[in-house]
Amino acid sequence: MATATKRRAKPEHVSLTAQGKPVTLLEAIREGLWEEMERDPSVFLMGEDIGVYGGAFKMTEGMLEAFGGLRVVDTPISEIGFTGAAAGAAHMGMRPVVEMQFIDFIACAYDMITNYVATSRYRGSGAVPMVIRGPSGGYVRGGPFHSQNPEAAFFHTPGLKIVYPSTAYDAKGLIKAAIRDDDPVLFFEHKWLYRRPQLREVLPNEDYVVPIGKARTHREGKDLTIVTYAALVHKCAEAAELLEKEDGLDVEIIDLRTLLPLDDDAIVESVKKTNRLLIVHEDTRTGGIAGEIAMRVSEKAFEWLDAPIQRVTALDAPIPYSPPLEDYFLPQTDDIVKAARWLAGY
Amino acid sequence: MATATKRRAKPEHVSLTAQGKPVTLLEAIREGLWEEMERDPSVFLMGEDIGVYGGAFKMTEGMLEAFGGLRVVDTPISEIGFTGAAAGAAHMGMRPVVEMQFIDFIACAYDMITNYVATSRYRGSGAVPMVIRGPSGGYVRGGPFHSQNPEAAFFHTPGLKIVYPSTAYDAKGLIKAAIRDDDPVLFFEHKWLYRRPQLREVLPNEDYVVPIGKARTHREGKDLTIVTYAALVHKCAEAAELLEKEDGLDVEIIDLRTLLPLDDDAIVESVKKTNRLLIVHEDTRTGGIAGEIAMRVSEKAFEWLDAPIQRVTALDAPIPYSPPLEDYFLPQTDDIVKAARWLAGY
Amino acid sequence: MANRSPAKRASAAIPHGLGRAELLEMYRLVRLTRSLEEKLELLFKQSKVIGGLFRSLGQEGESVASAFALRRRGDGTGDMLSPLIRNLGSMLTIGARPVEVVRQYMARGDSPARGKELNIHFTDYRRGFIGQISPLGDLVPVMAGVALTFKQRGEDRVGMVYIGDGATSTGAFHEGINFAAVQRCPLVVIVENNGWAYSTPTRMQTAAKSFAAKAAGYGAAADRVDGNDMLAVYGAAKQAVERARAGAGVTLIQVDTYRRRGHAQHDSQSYMDAAEIERWAATSDPVDRYVAALTGSGWASARELAEIDRAVDAELDAAVAEAEASPLPEPFEARTDVTGDGPVAGPWYRLDPPDPTKA
Amino acid sequence: MANRSPAKRASAAIPHGLGRAELLEMYRLVRLTRSLEEKLELLFKQSKVIGGLFRSLGQEGESVASAFALRRRGDGTGDMLSPLIRNLGSMLTIGARPVEVVRQYMARGDSPARGKELNIHFTDYRRGFIGQISPLGDLVPVMAGVALTFKQRGEDRVGMVYIGDGATSTGAFHEGINFAAVQRCPLVVIVENNGWAYSTPTRMQTAAKSFAAKAAGYGAAADRVDGNDMLAVYGAAKQAVERARAGAGVTLIQVDTYRRRGHAQHDSQSYMDAAEIERWAATSDPVDRYVAALTGSGWASARELAEIDRAVDAELDAAVAEAEASPLPEPFEARTDVTGDGPVAGPWYRLDPPDPTKA
Ligand SMILES: Cc1ncc(C[n+]2csc(CCOP(=O)(O)OP(=O)(O)O)c2C)c(N)n1
Ligand SMILES: Cc1ncc(C[n+]2csc(CCOP(=O)(O)OP(=O)(O)O)c2C)c(N)n1
Ligand SMILES: [Mg+2]
Numbered sequence A, B: 001m002a003t004a005t006k007r008r009a010k011p012e013h014v015s016l017t018a019q020g021k022p023v024t025l026l027e028a029i030r031e032g033l034w035e036e037m038e039r040d041p042s043v044f045l046m047g048e049d050i051g052v053y054g055g056a057f058k059m060t061e062g063m064l065e066a067f068g069g070l071r072v073v074d075t076p077i078s079e080i081g082f083t084g085a086a087a088g089a090a091h092m093g094m095r096p097v098v099e100m101q102f103i104d105f106i107a108c109a110y111d112m113i114t115n116y117v118a119t120s121r122y123r124g125s126g127a128v129p130m131v132i133r134g135p136s137g138g139y140v141r142g143g144p145f146h147s148q149n150p151e152a153a154f155f156h157t158p159g160l161k162i163v164y165p166s167t168a169y170d171a172k173g174l175i176k177a178a179i180r181d182d183d184p185v186l187f188f189e190h191k192w193l194y195r196r197p198q199l200r201e202v203l204p205n206e207d208y209v210v211p212i213g214k215a216r217t218h219r220e221g222k223d224l225t226i227v228t229y230a231a232l233v234h235k236c237a238e239a240a241e242l243l244e245k246e247d248g249l250d251v252e253i254i255d256l257r258t259l260l261p262l263d264d265d266a267i268v269e270s271v272k273k274t275n276r277l278l279i280v281h282e283d284t285r286t287g288g289i290a291g292e293i294a295m296r297v298s299e300k301a302f303e304w305l306d307a308p309i310q311r312v313t314a315l316d317a318p319i320p321y322s323p324p325l326e327d328y329f330l331p332q333t334d335d336i337v338k339a340a341r342w343l344a345g346y
Numbered sequence C, D: 001m002a003n004r005s006p007a008k009r010a011s012a013a014i015p016h017g018l019g020r021a022e023l024l025e026m027y028r029l030v031r032l033t034r035s036l037e038e039k040l041e042l043l044f045k046q047s048k049v050i051g052g053l054f055r056s057l058g059q060e061g062e063s064v065a066s067a068f069a070l071r072r073r074g075d076g077t078g079d080m081l082s083p084l085i086r087n088l089g090s091m092l093t094i095g096a097r098p099v100e101v102v103r104q105y106m107a108r109g110d111s112p113a114r115g116k117e118l119n120i121h122f123t124d125y126r127r128g129f130i131g132q133i134s135p136l137g138d139l140v141p142v143m144a145g146v147a148l149t150f151k152q153r154g155e156d157r158v159g160m161v162y163i164g165d166g167a168t169s170t171g172a173f174h175e176g177i178n179f180a181a182v183q184r185c186p187l188v189v190i191v192e193n194n195g196w197a198y199s200t201p202t203r204m205q206t207a208a209k210s211f212a213a214k215a216a217g218y219g220a221a222a223d224r225v226d227g228n229d230m231l232a233v234y235g236a237a238k239q240a241v242e243r244a245r246a247g248a249g250v251t252l253i254q255v256d257t258y259r260r261r262g263h264a265q266h267d268s269q270s271y272m273d274a275a276e277i278e279r280w281a282a283t284s285d286p287v288d289r290y291v292a293a294l295t296g297s298g299w300a301s302a303r304e305l306a307e308i309d310r311a312v313d314a315e316l317d318a319a320v321a322e323a324e325a326s327p328l329p330e331p332f333e334a335r336t337d338v339t340g341d342g343p344v345a346g347p348w349y350r351l352d353p354p355d356p357t358k359a
């Protein structure tokens, strides 16, 4: 089936890079998925409404036509079912990529992912090369069940890898790396970034991967380190510009890109340079991954800290729906500015 | 039905305290459940094999006979089903207490607990007074699915409360507090502590509760603070004795008892006294609750720290079954001694 | 499922022990449902609705008729239901008010969920409805528990829960209905087969010949009914409700209908067959069929119905005006009602001066 | 379910296209299963088994006979099964070795799961079995995926998954079998109704009249068979396997048997009726019935069977000796095989000198 389709011309919407056109984060991931489907016949897609409809966010548009129903599998509303089925297919040598229509529903497959998939290699049942991906995050008035950041729920599970990109370049390189990785990878996609024009960029017109487990310095600086990821990379960048203009502060921004495994070296190295650390995440406060990062810096760079590690996060509540509530609940650029100022002035 | 049964004499196995006899941690919880069932007809129990059989660990032994099938409900193997049913009953004014036969299976109800139960009050559907309890923890050769410590998976969910007692007194007082609390409470019971003779104690022969959200100083000291909970309270106490004898160290042990909400004040106060903090938990390392504790201490007592906060935890792996593996995987008394020594010597 | 011609029904006696006033009330409710959704669609186009908008066009009849079979009281002693996103009609029938729905969709601070939850996800225990959450199927176990408590307390109350053809594939549905059936809880499960789950046709959801066929796997009673025939739906629901009230346990009712709109406003329905939609609209619109039944059987006159329409329009105009005048919530409210222990901590960096020790 | 008297079967032709050698092999396997469990029980009483011990006494027949219907190869091209805790017989039939099982129960380092997982939770893809995990039902979706891949690749291989009466109540079972059925995956689902789920009798597990009745809810074919009649089980399984292989999709087979022991060794069975257990033992022991069938039909002589018994005992004595000689795992192994990126970090405080920066 794959071969049959290779002969077809690639549809416009997955040929942007080939034509030297800039792509959004969503388009970058779509191209990555498409190219992996072409490259490796063992890669296939499963999820709700991903076939004829092309997915709730049109991520898999045109894939059913191109790759056929055996490789683009529309499933019943069964997160336990298709996540488990993906694991079974992976056991048989396939490389399934399953979509959660909204990442919030990954909670339904929590047992299957943490107890079955994540432990398979350890139990002697072998690696489970599969990717679970889906639209994540807030700032979209989605309410409590279409806005979640699920990383903390899985960050604690040995055996998993977690990726949460902030740029089109990283998103394409990381989805490819995730698909090629032999371990199960949770690939979170921020829906507020999906189609943001500001994120459009022209990508290299060649096959590339971004290594899982490596952070990226989004902005160099010497006065203060901000460790962040996903949507907040961009709010932190905004804040950094402002702090440079108004306070002459030189802020370094580390974009984790991969949350599990954490790139301790990148974090510690930056902290040893700036001696001040602000952790910024969109997820709620208590039990968010800021704690783990702070713990590791305390373990590895305590003496380099000139100020207490601080964090900017969402509040400890479900995600409210109404604009004034969501705006108040989520971290905003101004919050980052204020926290950074306080740290710099410490 | 409740009234009908009140007339019966209380069975021996739930009258130990009344007779001035010492009780194990398991017996303490059982007495607490029994007394709440007698006190409040809206309290009822659900779970697998809790009726005729009295539960896998005999926690509910005799309760079916005493309180009848409408208040001691044997369920199908349906963690989603009976957890959701408990929420529905709670909506109607009942106070269900559900048992996970082993707490590991709470993963199956992850969506129901985090998305439905925990958010109910916030969504305007009202408080959900229910308790989810079950045997937890390792040191029992239970393997990957009968040894888990699930606190980190729920610690991140606003709306929940989490309790994990280490003594018979606290266990009885906290199960009562949990049942009387208007919010959903996860009540974890360490199976390695259930019947430990060393934990036997005579409890006050009167109704008492231990407040949720308050830590307890298990041992006073001035040189070093150890924050811990559940089974490791006792290994930390062992280590503290040894450190006093061999190193003349005066170690303070804070038993959190409640993990959510965390008792920041108790932790911070102790750290301000000892200026050194070791966090000890049985759960795996990455994403365990040590991180949150470290973060909060950094936020609130950074200047009081004379040494980097450190932690003793399990390894970042599933829980292995074979004794040499489990012993190596889990924190041992000697580990606590070594880590504390290092900290004290810093 | 051909539309019954008025002639065939002329001078028929009113079935299922219904009276004329009830027939007219059902008409008012189904009309209210459709007109309210039309108003919401208008508001949506004016970008006054925040988030998605979900139409139940073509399904309003079964929502209203099934809920109408419940004991509707408003004082906390009646039956309870839990709707799906397309059961606006059930909500209105058991007591939700249009102004509440408009406020919800407009994310207002005085909406029932106070701006914290969206669309028809809201609850009133006294009136007898429990708002769903998005993860599909979760309300089946929850309503099983509601019904369990009716049984525990010896109350002769009944629970009704709605589940879509698609959501029957969830583990929550399975565990919930099995629990209710084996515990003989007074629960009625309405499986709404509207042909689609988002873009997924029923044949890709399950290989079962029918959804009613699932009942036997739980030892539940089964029924199947033309979902766009309001009186038939009412009859089936009434019977199931009485069975449940009598202690005979769970009934699963498959109501066959059709989702004439997309999953939500943004959905172009490209995957649907326009002719099929047209056919359903022309031959099996639940409101048209009900009107035909009412007038064709001499149970109501066109004039009476027109009067009701006017009253409905007036009520809705007032409701929209009221909702538009409603304030948005206060930001601080984001911190309230997480637990019973008071508001959660606010961000330290928003204090003046910022102070992390106060976090 | 009365035991068939030899007379009735005398000189009968061997059913289901089986040959005499296969009949004897099935006997060897069921004998091996029972005797291995007896050995394990001995080791358990000597505290040489670490953790619980689960007997399948009275159910060995259906385990062996159902797995015997699969294409058993050992080179990764055969059929695949996933067993439950009581399907030791299925494991041995598709290729697991007694010494592996004993090593698992004794937590040895050279056991298939290297001491990381317990009892019969182990996997060999070449021989065709995937170890279950404790959370019940999870292997149904997993085996649906295994079967899906057979279909994707156009391989004529089949998957078989076992599920207990109790575990049919899990959401995982429901989502998995529905997925497999709607995708027409080549999967056979064996529902083992042994009357009990731990202490819970079937009537408290579900109100369904039978487990076979659940099949229609998924559009799966259904069969039901006397689980202690090995030839009947083989026949039903064979038919379902061939259906699956032919692309006709999922079959759910209810095998009725009885769990004559407690849930595990620690379980006193106080909740069970001793007379009922006795009756099953006396009138429907699968091994006795199979022996009666073999000898009564002139398919095998008592001498042949006795020889097999001797061979089995010898094999098991050797296996136990071998396993007892096996080493426990090296502690360090606790750190390996979490991911493909090498061992996870060890505890900093176990370094000499301790060094947290190395954590
Ligand atoms: C557990 C879960 N998975 C996926 C979704 C996303 N989703 C929302 S509605 C929907 C389709 C529902 O179809 P159906 O149950 O037939 O109800 P209908 O929309 O037809 O009324 C899906 C897949 C969800 N809400 N919950
Ligand atoms: C999801 C889940 N819940 C609870 C358990 C605890 N448990 C282990 S075996 C068992 C009974 C299983 O009964 P059944 O499915 O009939 O299998 P059988 O033991 O009779 O072979 C239970 C409740 C579990 N393993 N998984
Ligand atoms: Mg539908």
Ligand SMILES: [Mg+2]
Pocket (backbone or CB within 6 Å): D164, D165, D166, D192, D193, D194, D195, D196, D197, D198
């Ligand atoms: Mg059973």
